[in-house]
Amino acid sequence: xxxxxxxxxxxxxxxxxxxxxxxxxxxxxxxxxxxxxxxxxxxxxxxxxxxxxxxxxxxxxxxxxxxxxxxxxxxxxxxxxxxxxxxxxxxxxxxxxxxxxxxxxxxxxxxxxxxxxxxxxxxxxxxxxxxxxxxxxxxxxxxxxxxxxxxxxxxxxxxxxxxxxxxxxxxxxxxxxxxxxxxxxxxxxxxx
Numbered sequence: 001x002x003x004x005x006x007x008x009x010x011x012x013x014x015x016x017x018x019x020x021x022x023x024x025x026x027x028x029x030x031x032x033x034x035x036x037x038x039x040x041x042x043x044x045x046x047x048x049x050x051x052x053x054x055x056x057x058x059x060x061x062x063x064x065x066x067x068x069x070x071x072x073x074x075x076x077x078x079x080x081x082x083x084x085x086x087x088x089x090x091x092x093x094x095x096x097x098x099x100x101x102x103x104x105x106x107x108x109x110x111x112x113x114x115x116x117x118x119x120x121x122x123x124x125x126x127x128x129x130x131x132x133x134x135x136x137x138x139x140x141x142x143x144x145x146x147x148x149x150x151x152x153x154x155x156x157x158x159x160x161x162x163x164x165x166x167x168x169x170x171x172x173x174x175x176x177x178x179x180x181x182x183x184x185x186x187x188x189x190x191x192x
Contacts, residue, residue: 014087021088030088037091041083044098048076068107075103 022030052073059066075097082094096102 010087010089013089017088034086034088034091037088037094038084038086041080041085041091041094044083044094045077045080048080049073052076071107072100072103075106 018030021033025033052069055069055073056066059069079094079097082090082097085091097106
């Protein structure tokens with residue numbers, strides 16, 4: 001229900017603003033204002049989107065956190081999108097989002113509401129090249145709400161088994177005529 005409310009209120013606000021602004025400056029200037037806003041929004045999305053990508057790339061090259069430039073770039077892209085959408089209210093919101101101080105304020109508000117509960121990565125060495133990626137150490141994630149989903153943690157080792165009995169034509173140890181073919185290894189695999 002709450003998600004539908006903006007879709008009901010926003011068109012009503014836009015129509016009311018069209019009527020008010022159109023009554024003050026006229027119909028044609030109001031339409032020109034909306035079209036100019038759409039063109040400016042497309043230009044903002046093109047120019048600022050490329051700039052945001054360069055800021056993220058620069059942050060990664062300097063080994064800084066790219067989260068801040070990415071968030072600012074996303075808000076600039078949203079601002080351009082709001083300016084492209086026909087309407088005076090959405091264009092005003094888009095123009096507000098182009099102000100860096102407003103973007104910083106929004107990001108601070110969003111960051112204050114984000115709560116990180118935990119994360120982990122486990123790598124236990126000792127199994128040779130078959131490292132134990134992704135396995136949780138004992139007791140990890142076994143707090144409230146933890147469910148055992150039928151996963152069995154286990155270990156394995158590769159052992160070379162002696163080759164099975166030589167059967168006629170099934171292994172590389174003989175060609176069925178009694179002659180030995182050149183030995184290609186002691187893997188025990190059959191050749192068909």
